[in-house]
Each structure stands twice: as structure tokens, then as C-alpha cells.
Amino acid sequence: MKFHLHSAIRMAGSAALLLAGSSHAVAADAADTAIEAKIQARKPEIQKIVAEISAKRIEATINKLVSFHTRHTMSDTQSDTTGIGAARRWIKSELERCGAGNLDVQFDSHLHPVDRRIDKPTEIVNVVATLKGTSASDRYYVVSGHYDSRVTDIMNATGFAPGANDDASGTAAVMEMACVMARYKFDANIVFMTVAAEEQGLYGSGHFAQQAREKNLNIAGMFTNDIIGSSRSDTGLVDNKQVRLFAEGVPARKEMPDNIRTLVATGGENDSISRQLARHVKEQGERYVPDFKVTIINRADRYLRGGDHMPFLEQGYAALRFTEPAEDFNHQHQDVRTENGVKIGDLAEYVDFNYTAQVTRVNAAALASLALAPAAPSKVQVRTAKLENATSLVWEANKEADLAGYRIVWRDTTAADWQHAKYVGNVTEFTMDVSKDNVFFGVQAVDKDGNVSPATYPVPLR
Ligand SMILES: [Zn+2]
Numbered sequence: 001m002k003f004h005l006h007s008a009i010r011m012a013g014s015a016a017l018l019l020a021g022s023s024h025a026v027a028a029d030a031a032d033t034a035i036e037a038k039i040q041a042r043k044p045e046i047q048k049i050v051a052e053i054s055a056k057r058i059e060a061t062i063n064k065l066v067s068f069h070t071r072h073t074m075s076d077t078q079s080d081t082t083g084i085g086a087a088r089r090w091i092k093s094e095l096e097r098c099g100a101g102n103l104d105v106q107f108d109s110h111l112h113p114v115d116r117r118i119d120k121p122t123e124i125v126n127v128v129a130t131l132k133g134t135s136a137s138d139r140y141y142v143v144s145g146h147y148d149s150r151v152t153d154i155m156n157a158t159g160f161a162p163g164a165n166d167d168a169s170g171t172a173a174v175m176e177m178a179c180v181m182a183r184y185k186f187d188a189n190i191v192f193m194t195v196a197a198e199e200q201g202l203y204g205s206g207h208f209a210q211q212a213r214e215k216n217l218n219i220a221g222m223f224t225n226d227i228i229g230s231s232r233s234d235t236g237l238v239d240n241k242q243v244r245l246f247a248e249g250v251p252a253r254k255e256m257p258d259n260i261r262t263l264v265a266t267g268g269e270n271d272s273i274s275r276q277l278a279r280h281v282k283e284q285g286e287r288y289v290p291d292f293k294v295t296i297i298n299r300a301d302r303y304l305r306g307g308d309h310m311p312f313l314e315q316g317y318a319a320l321r322f323t324e325p326a327e328d329f330n331h332q333h334q335d336v337r338t339e340n341g342v343k344i345g346d347l348a349e350y351v352d353f354n355y356t357a358q359v360t361r362v363n364a365a366a367l368a369s370l371a372l373a374p375a376a377p378s379k380v381q382v383r384t385a386k387l388e389n390a391t392s393l394v395w396e397a398n399k400e401a402d403l404a405g406y407r408i409v410w411r412d413t414t415a416a417d418w419q420h421a422k423y424v425g426n427v428t429e430f431t432m433d434v435s436k437d438n439v440f441f442g443v444q445a446v447d448k449d450g451n452v453s454p455a456t457y458p459v460p461l462r
Contacts, residue, residue, distance in 0.1 A: 032423045035404060038450030039423075042287060045184060046368045050288045052180045053364055055357035061172035062164055062229070062356075064090065066348050070161040071149040073197045074122050084196065087147055088125050091175065091194055095129045098179035103129045103192070110207050117154055117200040126204045129178050129192040133371065135400065139188040141370050142222040143177060143363060144205060144308050145170025146198030149346070151335045154199065159335060164348040166332050167198065169229030170322075173360040181364065186371035187400065188220070198226070198308055199333075205308035213315040221277045221370055221454075222319040224308040228359040229351040233326030240355045242293035243362060246321040247278035248300040248313055262459050267413065270298070271440060271457040273318035276376070279417060280454040281320065281366040288365035292358050295325070296416070322359055369452075374400045374445035376453040381461035382436050391436040393458055394429045398445045407444045409455050410434060418442065418455070 065071065068090075069082040077085025088107070095105045108126040112118050127147070133139070149163025150156075162168075171194045178192035195204030205224070212219055231240035249272050250260060263269060275298070282294040301307055301321055312319035328350070336345030375398060383392040393408060405426040409418040423446065424430045432441075442455025 035423050035446065035450060036421070039407070039446060039452050041450060043369070043372070043449065043451065046288055046365055046372075049180055049184060049364050049368050050361045053176055053357055053361045055353045057179075058169075058172045058176050058356050058360065059351075059353040061094075061175055062168045062348055062351055062353070065147065065168035065171060066162040066164050070151075070158065071147055071163055072151075072157040072161055073124065073148045073200050073203075074119065074155075074157040076157075077123070084148060088127055088194075088196070091127045091147060091171070094175060095127065095178055095192070099129060099131075099182035102182040103131055103178060105129045108208060108211075112197070112203055115201075118197075118203075119155055122197075124197045124203050124207065126193055126195045126208055128208070131178070131182055131186065131190045131192070133187050133189040134185050135187040137188050137375070137400070138218045139375055140191055140217060140219045141188060141367055142191040142193060142208075142219055142312070143174055143225070143367055144193040144195055144222070145172070145174045145225045146196065146204065146308055147171045147194045148196045148199055148204075150199040150333055152333065160345075162336065162346050162348065164346050164351050165227055165229035165324075166346055167226045168348075169227065169351060169356045170225035173225045173228060173356060173363060176357075176360050177364050177367065181368065184368070186368065187373070187402075188371040188375075190367060190371050195308055202306060202308055202311055206311035209311040209315045209317070212317075219312070219317045220375060222309060222312045222317055223281070223322060223363060223367070224319070225322045225359065225363065226307045227323050227327060227332070229356050230324050230328060230331065231352045231355040232328060232350070234328040234330065235326075237326065239325045240352060240358065241291060242295050242325050243359045244297050244323045244325055245278055245281060245294050246297045246299060246301050246309075246323065247274045248272065248319075249275060249298060251313060259459075263457070266460065268440070268457050270416075271442070274313065274320060276442065276454045276457065277318040278320055280370065281362070282417070284366045284369040285362035289358060289361045292362065294362060322363065324355070324359075370454070372447075372449070373451035373453045374398050374403055374447050376456045377406060377443045377445050378456065380443045380456040380458040382441065382458040384436075384460045384462055389433075389435045389437075391432045391434055391441065392429065393432070393441060393443060394461060395443050395456070395458075397428050400445070400447065402447045402449070404446050404448045404450075406430075407446050407452060408432065409442045409444060410439045413438070413440055
């Protein structure tokens with residue numbers, strides 16, 4: 001598109017579209033308005049994916065997983081009906097059946113030595129289903145749930161450990177997404193992964209994340225789904241209209257790497273790669289799943305708890321955790337029993353399958369929109385060589401063949417979500433008359449269908 005820098009500079013402040021349902025979107029030029037409408041429109045294929053997610057199938061999957069009696073990491077692997085071996089062979093065969101011709105399904109296995117929560121050398125096996133992208137892109141998105149389960153005693157490998165919510169719910173969500181999305185095409189690669197040994201110390205996902213880093217795998221985003229089964233809190237309150245999305249800001253490391261130091265130095269502690277991913281998931285998830293809220297929690301996980309996103313965070317990847325709004329701890333990590341008339345244990349009767357399906361739809365919409373969109377722009381920088389109130393942003397050109405151009409987004413420094421956006425065309429530099437000192441900027445890439453990437457936070461260019 002033809003691009004007039006001077007008029008664009010004049011317009012940038014006043015004519016940029018206001019996000020979030022503003023009725024007074026100002027017409028910039030016709031091309032900008034047209035692409036902005038495309039960006040904000042629901043994409044038909046993502047709507048179809050969301051509509052195909054089935055609560056009935058999720059229910060059947062959770063009940064099947066419960067039927068293995070225990071999926072404890074050190075449980076029996078020989079039986080075809082009970083124990084973790086039977087469970088993972090069933091998961092693999094289901095994915096092979098429903099994804100035939102499209103999903104590449106593999107066991108990712110390693111032998112774990114004896115340690116605090118492993119009492120004999122144990123084979124820890126992830127089931128990894130990869131949907132190859134259509135472009136030459138080396139970009140991956142990973143979505144996971146853990147299929148292992150536990151009772152009160154973490155070393156008890158034989159007791160009845162249904163793990164219906166923790167985490168057959170997340171496992172069923174991942175399997176449902178894999179089966180539905182395998183029939184669609186995406187630019188980027190998607191890995192649908194069910195992992196073991198979460199309860200013993202995040203060893204399954206840890207092994208995958210470490211291998212990924214060693215191979216320098218370009219994982220642009222990772223979600224784990226862990227305890228997404230119940231909409232009822234321990235007080236009995238039902239809330240089936242939201243899911244919590246945990247997103248780390250500044251990593252808690254003794255040594256601060258240079259990129260994190262730059263983030264902190266520019267006030268960007270709320271603009272980490274995980275927070276940018278979370279904003280994208282919230283926007284896209286809520287676009288396709290009406291009357292359902294993605295509540296971003298600005299921390300890595302709940303107090304005293306962790307999950308399979310943590311090893312990915314440690315390897316420097318953007319990673320998020322989905323969890324139901326208010327947990328009932330009577331139905332987690334405990335021997336199945338009745339105490340003072342109260343039923344305790346992680347049984348399927350306490351799972352709300354429709355709720356799990358809603359969370360699965362949010363995941364699928366976010367994942368599909370990410371895998372259809374271009375990569376987030378790289379090497380985004382803001383010029384700071386001289387003192388001025390205008391903001392000049394520069395970035396490296398994206399490589400996708402279907403790229404349309406770039407969109408600059410910004411928000412007040414106290415705001416959680418992007419408030420303004422301006423499509424600037426296929427350029428690698430743009431000057432705004434909004435001061436970099438007063439707002440936070442991000443740059444997104446947009447393709448010809450209006451699929452938009454997460455934003456990249458600019459670092460200073462001196
Ligand atoms: Zn769990």
C-alpha cells in the first residue's frame with residue numbers, strides 16, 4: 001500500500017482506532033479501516049473449530065482416563081486395563097485414530113533416576129502429537145495437560161487415583177483440540193502434548209522443555225491446562241463464566257539476563273513475552289467464546305503450586321497456565337473416601353464437562369489464531385538517540401509470504417490491555433506523535449486475512 005509518512009504522523013495520535021468495542025472508531029484512510037475490520041472480525045475457520053469442540057467427547061475421555069484406576073507415574077505399565085502404561089497407550093492410539101494422516105504421534109520417553117519423589121528408576125513418557133504447519137515456518141505452539149494422577153501419599157502407586165479434574169480434564173482438553181484441529185491447516189506447527197510425572201516434580205514437561213532448548217526449537221508460546229474441570233468452589237459457589245490464566249512477568253532468577261534487565265529498566269515488567277501472549281489469548285479467546293471471561297492473573301502460578309508451564313518459563317519460553325476460577329481442594333490429591341459425611345477425592349462426578357469444554361474452546365481459539373497469524377515481529381526497537389516527544393519504532397521485516405503489514409498498539413502505563421491500535425502498512429519503521437515516555441507500545445504483524453500476532457515490546461535503540 002502507498003504510504004505517506006507525514007500525514008500518517010499527523011494522524012497517528014488522533015485517528016488511531018480505539019480498541020475494545022469503542023463506537024467512535026475514527027476512519028483513517030479506507031485501507032486502514034478495511035484491514036482493521038478484518039483484524040477484528042471472527043475468522044470462519046476458527047468459529048468452526050470452536051463449534052466442533054464437544055463436551056460429550058470430553059466427558060467420555062475423562063471417564064475413560066478415570067477407568068485406569070491409577071495413572072500414578074510409578075504405577076503398573078504391563079496391564080492393558082489399569083495403570084499409567086495402559087493409559088498412555090490408550091491416549092496414543094486415540095490420537096493416532098482421530099488424527100490419522102495429519103497428526104504425527106510419538107512417545108517422548110526418558111528413564112528417570114531415583115530421587116525424592118521417584119522410588120525406583122522410572123520410565124517417564126509424554127505422548128506428543130504434532131500437527132505440521134503449512135508454511136516453511138519453524139515456529140511451534142505447545143499445548144499440554146498431565147495424564148498422571150495421585151492420592152494423598154505422593155509415593156502410593158496402587159491406590160485409586162481417579163484424577164478426574166487433576167488432570168484428566170486438561171488431558172481431555174488437549175486430546176479434543178488435537179482431534180478437532182488435525183482436520184484444519186495452520187501456518188505454524190502445533191504440538192498437542194500429554195505429559196507424565198507432573199505430580200512427582202514436573203519431570204515430563206521438564207524433559208520436553210530441556211530438549212526443546214537444546215535443539216533451539218522456536219516455541220513461540222506454551223499453554224498448560226491443569227485443573228480446568230470444575231466450576232464449583234469449595235464454598236459451593238458456581239462460576240462457569242471464567243477461567244484463570246496465570247502469566248509470569250519478570251522471572252525470579254538470582255542472575256538477571258540482559259533482556260530482563262532492559263525490560264525492568266524501561267518499566268516493562270508487565271510486557272514480558274508471557275504477558276504479551278496472555279493478552280493475545282484473552283482477546284482471541286473472548287472473541288470466539290461469548291459470555292466467557294479469561295481472567296489474567298499476573299503471576300506464574302498459585303501460592304505453593306506449580307505446573308508444566310514452569311519448565312518452559314525456566315528455558316526462556318513464553319508459557320501460561322489455565323486453571324478453573326476457584327478450586328475445591330477436597331477433590332484434589334486425596335484418597336477417595338467419605339469423612340463426616342463429606343465425599344473426598346478427585347472423582348468424575350465433580351467435573352463440569354460443559355465448563356471444561358468452554359475452557360477447551362478458549363484454548364482452541366487462541367491456539368488457532370496464533371498458528372494462523374504471522375510471528376510476532378522481531379528486533380522491535382524504539383529510537384532513543386536524542387530527546388524528543390515523538391516515538392520512532394523500527395523492527396525487522398517478517399518473512400511470511402502472506403504478510404500484509406504491521407500494527408502499532410499502545411496503552412497507558414497503568415492499563416492492563418492495549419487501548420489503541422494503528423495499522424501502518426508494510427514498513428519497518430514508523431513515527432508516532434505519541435510520546436514513548438508516557439505510554440507502552442507494542443508492534444504486531446498482520447497477514448492478508450487479518451490474522452494478527454501477539455505484540456512485541458520495543459527495547460531502546462541508542
Ligand atoms: Zn495437576
